[in-house]
Amino acid sequence: MHDLTALEHIIFRIFRFLRRLPVNLLGFGVNTRVFADYFKDFHKVEAVQGIFGEDTECVLHRLKVDLSWIGGYMYVDSSNGHLVISKSYLNNGNKIDIYLDLIHELYHVKQYLEGKDLFDPRYDYVERPTEIEAYLYTVQEARRLGLSDKRICQYLKTEWLSESDFKRLAKAVNVSC
Numbered sequence: 803m804h805d806l807t808a809l810e811h812i813i814f815r816i817f818r819f820l821r822r823l824p825v826n827l828l829g830f831g832v833n834t835r836v837f838a839d840y841f842k843d844f845h846k847v848e849a850v851q852g853i854f855g856e857d858t859e860c861v862l863h864r865l866k867v868d869l870s871w872i873g874g875y876m877y878v879d880s881s882n883g884h885l886v887i888s889k890s891y892l893n894n895g896n897k898i899d900i901y902l903d904l905i906h907e908l909y910h911v912k913q914y915l916e917g918k919d920l921f922d923p924r925y926d927y928v929e930r931p932t933e934i935e936a937y938l939y940t941v942q943e944a945r946r947l948g949l950s951d952k953r954i955c956q957y958l959k960t961e962w963l964s965e966s967d968f969k970r971l972a973k974a975v976n977v978s979c
């Protein structure tokens with residue numbers, strides 16, 4: 803499947819920073835860094851420009867990343883707008899999943915900057931409008947990169963989502979799982 807080879811090429815180019823692991827990435831505690839320093843090519847990614855438009859470079863230079871020892875994946879801290887990323891996920895996770903998560907979370911950064919409540923308790927996770935919007939955008943990017951619905955389902959399925967919530971989410975973002 804040469805689509806995937808091309809995709810992997812893009813992903814590995816974006817993640818080339820991982821090959822020269824900065825010392826502080828191996829340290830303890832939370833390291834706060836500037837997003838643009840770690841993810842050097844992200845302002846060139848069309849999907850990211852699609853989120854922030856002409857503000858892309860500015861936003862990525864202002865965005866702080868907290869590299870955390872806390873497990874899990876990544877999320878936007880709604881108290882300060884920082885992107886919190888698990889170091890172990892960044893080091894060991896599947897690179898395609900990490901890339902799609904970054905697109906998803908950058909979409910939340912945009913919503914945060916617009917003043918939206920990212921954790922609106924009136925909604926379940928799988929029906930919260932901010933989540934559906936972010937997932938729809940991520941699924942669109944996954945399809946553009948040539949991922950099959952089967953692979954997108956694999957991406958959407960996480961251990962903390964129940965089977966019924968996973969089905970609701972897949973349906974809400976038009977992926978047949």
Ligand SMILES: [Zn+2]
Nearest residue numbers: 906910933936
């Ligand atoms: Zn989300």
